Amino acid sequence: MPRITSVEVVDVRFPTSLTRDGSDAMNKDGDYSAAYVVLHTDAPGLSGHGFTFTIGRGNDLCVEAARQRAQPLLGRDVDELCGDLGGIYRELQSDSQLRWLGPDKGVIHLALAAVMNAVWDLAARGAGVPLWRLLAEMSPEDLVEAADLRYLSDVLTADQAVDLLARQEGGRKQRIEELEASGYPCYTTSAGWLGYSDAKLRRLCEEAVASGYKHVKLKVGADLDDDIRRCGIARDVLGPDGNLMIDANQVWEVPQAIEWVKALAEFDPLWIEEPTSPDDILGHAAIRKAVAPIGVATGEHGMNRVLFKQMFQAGAIDYCQLDAARLGSVNEVLAVYLLAASFDVPVCPHAGGVGLCELVQHLAIFDYVAVSGSLDRRVTEYVDHLHEHFVDPCVVRAGAYVLPDAPGYSAEMQRESLQTYRFPDGVYWSTVTEPDPLP
Amino acid sequence: MPRITSVEVVDVRFPTSLTRDGSDAMNKDGDYSAAYVVLHTDAPGLSGHGFTFTIGRGNDLCVEAARQRAQPLLGRDVDELCGDLGGIYRELQSDSQLRWLGPDKGVIHLALAAVMNAVWDLAARGAGVPLWRLLAEMSPEDLVEAADLRYLSDVLTADQAVDLLARQEGGRKQRIEELEASGYPCYTTSAGWLGYSDAKLRRLCEEAVASGYKHVKLKVGADLDDDIRRCGIARDVLGPDGNLMIDANQVWEVPQAIEWVKALAEFDPLWIEEPTSPDDILGHAAIRKAVAPIGVATGEHGMNRVLFKQMFQAGAIDYCQLDAARLGSVNEVLAVYLLAASFDVPVCPHAGGVGLCELVQHLAIFDYVAVSGSLDRRVTEYVDHLHEHFVDPCVVRAGAYVLPDAPGYSAEMQRESLQTYRFPDGVYWSTVTEPDPLP
Numbered sequence: 001m002p003r004i005t006s007v008e009v010v011d012v013r014f015p016t017s018l019t020r021d022g023s024d025a026m027n028k029d030g031d032y033s034a035a036y037v038v039l040h041t042d043a044p045g046l047s048g049h050g051f052t053f054t055i056g057r058g059n060d061l062c063v064e065a066a067r068q069r070a071q072p073l074l075g076r077d078v079d080e081l082c083g084d085l086g087g088i089y090r091e092l093q094s095d096s097q098l099r100w101l102g103p104d105k106g107v108i109h110l111a112l113a114a115v116m117n118a119v120w121d122l123a124a125r126g127a128g129v130p131l132w133r134l135l136a137e138m139s140p141e142d143l144v145e146a147a148d149l150r151y152l153s154d155v156l157t158a159d160q161a162v163d164l165l166a167r168q169e170g171g172r173k174q175r176i177e178e179l180e181a182s183g184y185p186c187y188t189t190s191a192g193w194l195g196y197s198d199a200k201l202r203r204l205c206e207e208a209v210a211s212g213y214k215h216v217k218l219k220v221g222a223d224l225d226d227d228i229r230r231c232g233i234a235r236d237v238l239g240p241d242g243n244l245m246i247d248a249n250q251v252w253e254v255p256q257a258i259e260w261v262k263a264l265a266e267f268d269p270l271w272i273e274e275p276t277s278p279d280d281i282l283g284h285a286a287i288r289k290a291v292a293p294i295g296v297a298t299g300e301h302g303m304n305r306v307l308f309k310q311m312f313q314a315g316a317i318d319y320c321q322l323d324a325a326r327l328g329s330v331n332e333v334l335a336v337y338l339l340a341a342s343f344d345v346p347v348c349p350h351a352g353g354v355g356l357c358e359l360v361q362h363l364a365i366f367d368y369v370a371v372s373g374s375l376d377r378r379v380t381e382y383v384d385h386l387h388e389h390f391v392d393p394c395v396v397r398a399g400a401y402v403l404p405d406a407p408g409y410s411a412e413m414q415r416e417s418l419q420t421y422r423f424p425d426g427v428y429w430s431t432v433t434e435p436d437p438l439p
Numbered sequence: 440m441p442r443i444t445s446v447e448v449v450d451v452r453f454p455t456s457l458t459r460d461g462s463d464a465m466n467k468d469g470d471y472s473a474a475y476v477v478l479h480t481d482a483p484g485l486s487g488h489g490f491t492f493t494i495g496r497g498n499d500l501c502v503e504a505a506r507q508r509a510q511p512l513l514g515r516d517v518d519e520l521c522g523d524l525g526g527i528y529r530e531l532q533s534d535s536q537l538r539w540l541g542p543d544k545g546v547i548h549l550a551l552a553a554v555m556n557a558v559w560d561l562a563a564r565g566a567g568v569p570l571w572r573l574l575a576e577m578s579p580e581d582l583v584e585a586a587d588l589r590y591l592s593d594v595l596t597a598d599q600a601v602d603l604l605a606r607q608e609g610g611r612k613q614r615i616e617e618l619e620a621s622g623y624p625c626y627t628t629s630a631g632w633l634g635y636s637d638a639k640l641r642r643l644c645e646e647a648v649a650s651g652y653k654h655v656k657l658k659v660g661a662d663l664d665d666d667i668r669r670c671g672i673a674r675d676v677l678g679p680d681g682n683l684m685i686d687a688n689q690v691w692e693v694p695q696a697i698e699w700v701k702a703l704a705e706f707d708p709l710w711i712e713e714p715t716s717p718d719d720i721l722g723h724a725a726i727r728k729a730v731a732p733i734g735v736a737t738g739e740h741g742m743n744r745v746l747f748k749q750m751f752q753a754g755a756i757d758y759c760q761l762d763a764a765r766l767g768s769v770n771e772v773l774a775v776y777l778l779a780a781s782f783d784v785p786v787c788p789h790a791g792g793v794g795l796c797e798l799v800q801h802l803a804i805f806d807y808v809a810v811s812g813s814l815d816r817r818v819t820e821y822v823d824h825l826h827e828h829f830v831d832p833c834v835v836r837a838g839a840y841v842l843p844d845a846p847g848y849s850a851e852m853q854r855e856s857l858q859t860y861r862f863p864d865g866v867y868w869s870t871v872t873e874p875d876p877l878p
Contacts, residue, residue: 058539061504095496102544151719154692279746306716313721
C-alpha cells in the first residue's frame with residue numbers, strides 16, 4: 001500500500017522575456033513559468049508530476065496555493081486516491097474557505113490544476129500507461145464519475161454524458177490504430193510572435209510549411225498596418241490553401257474587434273482568437289455573428305466549465321481552446337470535452353507556454369478516441385520551445401503529435417532544469433543581474 | 440509633497456467559525472478575515488487603509504498578492520496619486536505577468552481591490568471628506584476617467600457614462616440633504632444564518648422588526664423541509680407586508696434552483712439570492728424567467744465588470760449585489776454602478792463579512808446622490824458583527840445607515856484588533872489551540 005510521503009512544489013521560471021518568445025499584443029515580456037508539483041511516494045520509482053503555467057510574477061502565489069491545496073494528500077494511500085479520481089478532486093475543490101477566493105478561478109484554481117494534474121500523472125504512472133490510454137480504457141461511467149459536472153446539468157446530465165461516451169466506445173480501438181499511424185494534427189504558433197521582424201516571420205512561415213504544417217498562427221492587435229503587412233507575408237507563404245489563424249490576445253473592445261477583423265478578412269483567416277475579454281460570452285457571440293465566415297476561437301483564459309457551458313449555449317465560439325493547466329485538471333477538462341461534443345464544437349487545445357504541449361497531446365488523442373470521435377476542424381497548438389526541460393518531451397512529425405508511450409502525463413521536468421531555473425535561488429536566477437525580471 | 444513611505448499588509452482573521460455566525464449552505468465554518476493594507480506616508484497623521492474580505496484559509500495568498508500589487512506605490516507623490524485615481528488603477532491592473540493569473544479575478548483581483556481601496560481611502564482623507572462626499576463632488580468627466588470601462592464599450596461608452604452622470608448633477612445637493620435626514624435604507628441578514636435554531640431565528644426576526652427593519656434575509660438550500668419551516672417562521676414574524684429575502688449561496692444546479700424556489704413561493708420572497716454558480720449568467724437568466732415575480736439577486740461573488748455587463752445584457756438579475764472588496768475597488772465599482780443605472784437595475788450591495796458594511800454605505804449613498812438618483816427597490820445589506828474593530832464603524836438607526844462624516848472610506852481598523860487577530864502570531868491565534876482552524 002504505497003502512500004504519499006511528501007509534496008514538493010517548485011517555482012520554476014524561464015527567462016523567455018529576453019528573446020521576446022511569446023510576445024503578443026497583451027503580454028509583452030512574459031517569463032514562462034510553472035508552479036511545479038511533485039507527489040512523492042514510498043513506492044520505489046513512483047511519483048506524480050503536475051504543474052500550472054504562468055508568465056512570471058505571481059508564480060510564487062500559485063506555488064504557495066498549491067502547497068495548501070495539496071495538504072490533504074499527505075499520507076494518503078495511492079491506490080485509494082487513484083481509484084477515486086473524482087472523489088479526491090471534489091474533496092480538494094470543496095474547501096469552502098479557499099473556494100471563497102474563486103470559486104473555481106484565479107490562483108486557487110490554477111493551484112488545484114497543478115495538484116490534480118500531478119494526481120492524474122501519478123495514476124497513469126501507477127497503471128504503467130500514458131495518460132491518454134488510461135482515459136481511453138476507462139468506462140463511460142468511470143469517466144463521468146471523474147468529470148466535474150457541477151453546475152452543468154441544465155445542458156448535460158451525467159446520464160447524457162454516459163450515453164455520449166457509450167456511442168463512441170465501439171470505435172475506440174480502431175481510432176487508436178489510426179492515430180498510431182498518423183499522429184494527431186497540430187499547428188504552429190512559433191512563427192508569429194509579435195516581437196519578430198518581417199524577415200524572421202517570412203523565414204519561420206517558410207520553415208513551417210516545409211516541415212509539413214498546414215496551419216500557421218500570427219499575433220495581431222497592436223497596429224493595424226503592421227497586421228495587414230504581416231498577414232500578407234504569411235498568406236503569401238501559405239498560398240491560398242493553407243490555413244492562417246490570427247490571435248489578438250484580448251486587446252480589443254467588442255466593436256473594435258469586429259472592425260479590425262473585417263479589415264483583415266482579405267487574408268481569409270480561419271479564426272480570430274481571443275478577440276476580447278475571455279469572460280465576455282455575449283461579446284464573443286456578437287463578434288462571431290459579425291465576422292462570419294471567419295471563425296471565433298477562445299479558451300486559454302477560459303476560467304472554468306461554467307464559462308465554457310455558456311460559450312456553447314450562446315453559440316459564441318467556433319473553436320474551443322481549453323487549457324490543461326488553467327481548468328481544474330483532467331476532471332474539469334473532461335467536463336468541457338463532454339460539453340463541446342454535445343454542442344458539436346471542436347476542441348483545439350491551447351498549448352505552448354511551459355509543458356502545455358506535453359499535456360494537451362494526451363487530451364486531444366483521448367478526445368478523438370473516446371469523446372468526439374472526429375478530427376474534423378480539429379488541430380492542436382504546438383510551440384517549439386522549452387521541451388528540452390521535460391523527461392518525456394512531446395514529439396511532432398510532419399505537422400502531427402506522435403502518440404506518447406511513456407507512462408504518465410508527460411509532465412515530469414528534468415531535475416537539472418529545476419535546479420537551474422528555480423526562482424529566485426536556482427543557478428540561473430541567482431547569477432543573472434541584467435535585465436532585471438523583478439518588479 | 441507627501442510621499443508613500445511604506446506599505447503594511449496584515450493577515451487579520453476573526454474566529455467566527457466558533458459561533459457559526461455567517462454559516463450558510465455553502466460556507467459552513469468561515470473565519471471572517473481581511474487582507475488589510477495600510478499605505479503609510481510622511482505627512483503627519485495621513486495614511487490610507489483598505490482591505491479585501493476572505494473567510495479564512497487563503498487570506499495569506501491575498502496578503503502576499505497585495506504586497507506585490509502595492510510595490511509600484513512606494514515612493515510615489517500622494518498628491519499626484521490622488522489626482523489621477525484612474526491612472527494609478529490602470530497602472531497596477533495592467534501588470535501583464537500578474538494579469539495572466541486572472542485576468543481581473545481571483546486572488547490577484549482581490550489584492551488589487553485591497554490596495555486600491557486603500558488609495559481611495561487615502562484620497563478621501565487627504566481631501567478631509569468621507570469617501571461618498573469625495574465622489575459626490577467629482578465632475579461627471581472625472582468620475583468617468585476614474586471608472587474602469589474597459590471591455591464595456593459595446594453597451595456603455597465613456598461619453599454615454601458622462602451623459603448619464605450629468606443628468607443627475609443638478610439634484611445632488613438635495614439628495615444629500617434627504618439622506619442626511621433619513622439615512623440610507625438597509626436590511627439585516629443577522630437573523631437568518633443557517634446554523635441558528637428555530638427559537639433563535641424567531642427571536643432575531645422579532646428584534647429586527649422591532650428595530651425598524653422592513654426586510655429580513657434567510658439562508659436556504661441545505662434542506663427543503665427546514666427551509667419551509669424557517670421561511671414560515673420569518674413570514675409569521677414579518678407579517679404580509681414585510682420583505683423576506685432568501686439566499687442559497689450557490690448550492691443549486693439551475694433546474695434544482697427553479698424547483699426549490701417554486702416550493703418556497705408561498706412565503707412570497709422578494710428575491711432569491713445566489714441560486715447557482717455566480718459565473719452562470721445564462722443560468723441566472725433562465726431561473727429569473729422561471730421564478731418570476733420572485734426576483735433574482737446575485738453579485739457578492741461577481742468577479743468583475745465584464746460579468747455584470749452580461750448579467751444586465753441577458754436580463755439575468757433584478758438586483759445587483761456588487762461587492763466593494765471583490766471588484767477592483769471604487770474604480771471598477773463605479774463602472775458597475777454606471778452599467779446598472781444604464782440598464783435600470785437597482786444595486787443593493789453585498790455587505791457583512793469584515794468591514795463590508797463600512798465600505799458599502801459610502802457607495803450606496805453616492806449611487807443615490809450622483810448615479811441612479813433613486814431609492815426605488817434599493818436596500819443595502821447590514822450585518823451586526825465585527826464593527827467594534829473599526830475606528831469609524833458604520834451606524835445604523837431605524838433600519839437605515841446614518842451618513843458617515845469622518846474623512847476616508849471608514850476602512851481603518853483598530854490597532855489593537857490587528858495585534859490581537861493577526862494570523863498566526865497575534866495574541867488570539869498564538870494562544871488558541873481548540874478548535875483548530877488550520878487545515
